[in-house]
Each structure stands twice: as structure tokens, then as C-alpha cells.
Amino acid sequence: MHHNPLFIRDLSFTYPDGTHALKAIALSIAANERVALVGANGSGKSTLLLHLNGLLMPQTGEVIVGELPVRPENLRQVRNFVGVVFQNPDDQLFMPTVKEDVCFGPLNQGLRGEALACRVQMAMAAVGLDWEYYAPRNTGNLSGGEKKRVAIAGVLAMQPQILVLDEPTAQLDPRARRQLLQLLQSLPLTQIIATHDLDLAVELCPRTIVLSRGRVVFDGATEQVMNEPAFLEQHALESPLCYSRPYCRIEDRPLQATPPELLSYDLER
Ligand SMILES: Nc1ncnc2c1ncn2[C@@H]1O[C@H](COP(=O)(O)OP(=O)(O)OP(=O)(O)O)[C@@H](O)[C@H]1O
Ligand SMILES: [Mg+2]
Secondary structure (H helix, E strand, O other), X not given: OOOOOEEEEEEEEEOOOOOEEEEEEEEEEOOOOEEEEEOOOOOOHHHHHHHHOOOOOOOEEEEEEOOEEOOHHHHHHXXXXXXXXXXXXXHOOOOOEHHHHHHHHHHHOOOOHHHHHHHHXXXXXXXXXXXXXXXXXXXHHOXXXXXXXXXXXXXXXXXXXXXXXXXXXOXXXXXXXXXXXXXXXXXXXXXXXEOOOHXXXXXXXXXXXXXXXXXXXXXXXXXXXXXXXXXXXXXXXXXXXXXXXXXXXXXXXXXXXXXXXXXXXXXXX
16 A cells, blocks of 8 residues: 555556657655656656656556546546646647636636636746736747746646646746746645756755666665766766856855955956
């Protein structure tokens, strides 16, 4: 008997063209855990995430969210439980305006009137989008980063128990990235974040899972795996900046900044 909100046993998946994208995946993720899913391009991250809300169905093994196996007959409940933000926001946004898009999920959950307005406005505020300005905008005309934020707002508006994000920072500007990290840090939710941004993993996720060619090759403390440059390289990953350049870490900053007069002195020479 398992008690975790996400439990995966022996999950394998082969695409119709014969690509073995997932091989015997076994995972268990506890309530309120924040887990980074990392791996090189094509390692199977997105394929795994698409199984968490039944966009792909297990071919072998099983995926259980809450107490429910991910099967066609449970899809509605599964999708209320697990919110997935896709890698490409164009795959997610499908309504003509931002308002219609962010309202779509909660409307389907039966929300109306004040409760609906309150839910979607909170979700938009959480991703730093001004409701008045963005609500009437055409989703197709937004920039990549704006689309990503609207996609995240649409999922937050459904208040899922498990928040799954596929490359959430890929198109964000530095400030939006920082705001998103703060938001994710503040949300008391189980979170699974597929990312190439290993600095995000270090900052946000005590636990990291490394996928390589469809297999889990590491599942443990983020701190531990990021300190293994040879292992990371073996699986086509690069050490995060904060490890490869230790002076990027706040605790390693010089105790005293160089006085400005010294800097100008050096420049003049
Ligand atoms: N629709 C598809 N048909 C056939 N093969 C696919 C399909 N989608 C993905 N694949 C293959 O499955 C493997 C895993 O792909 P996936 O998109 O899950 O990787 P990823 O880890 O998310 O990569 P990225 O970092 O580039 O997003 C890759 O070899 C990919 O080419
Ligand atoms: Mg992917």
C-alpha cells in the first residue's frame, strides 16, 4: 500500500515509430515534495510528464495519482488532481483570449461568478500578469514568455494537488524567472519540475531525478548529484553555474567589495 500522491511502478513507453522513450520507471513522490526532473534532450522527461495526467497512457506498469490509477475512466479526476504545464505554451493555449483560456479549467470545474473571477485573477497575479491589461489580449499575439505565464496561470487556476511543469523557465526573462521561482517556492504543493536549468533545481528542489535514455539513473539529494561533475557529464549534463563557478554563490561572495577608488585607480593605469 502506498500513501504518496504520486506513485509510478515499472512504467515503460514506446512511441509508434519504435522509440523506447521510457524504460521501467519507478518513482514515488511524497506530499509537498518539490522534485527536479533533469536529463539531456530526448532523455524522456516530457514523455514521463505526459503520463502524469493521462495524455499518454501506460503501456506497461502503472501510474497512480492520489488513490487513482491513470486510466481512461479516471481521466477527469486525474486532471483535477494533476496540473501539467506543457513545455511549449502553444500546445496549451487554445482559446482566443487570455481571459477565456485562464477561465477554461475552473469553468469546467463548475466555478461561476465571483468565485471564478477571484480564482483566475489570483492565478494571473501569481504569475505577475496584470488582469485588466491581459484578459482581453489575443493569446496568439503574446510573446513566448507571456504565453508561458498565461499557461502557468491557467493551470494554477485549477488549484491542482500536484503541479507539473515542463521547462517552466525556458522562455522567461530574468525577472520573470526570479518571480516564478519565488512563486513555486511559496506554493504548498507537490511539484515536479522538468528543467535544463540546474540552478533552478539547486535553488528549489531538495530532490533530483536524472533521466538518461529513458531510465532513472539517479534519484536522491540535489546537493549530492550536482557535486558529481563526472556523473553529470556521463549523462550529457553540465554542472549548474553556482557549482561550476563557486563565486556565483551568495555565501562565497568576497567579504568586502573592492572600494570604488581602487577600481578607478586600476582603470586609469
Ligand atoms: N511523438 C513522438 N514520436 C516518436 N518519438 C518521440 C515522440 N515524442 C518524443 N519522441 C522521442 O522520445 C524520446 C524522449 O523524448 P522527450 O520529448 O520525452 O524528451 P525530453 O527529455 O523531454 O527532451 P527535451 O529536453 O528536448 O525536452 C526522444 O528520443 C524523442 O525523440
Ligand atoms: Mg521535453
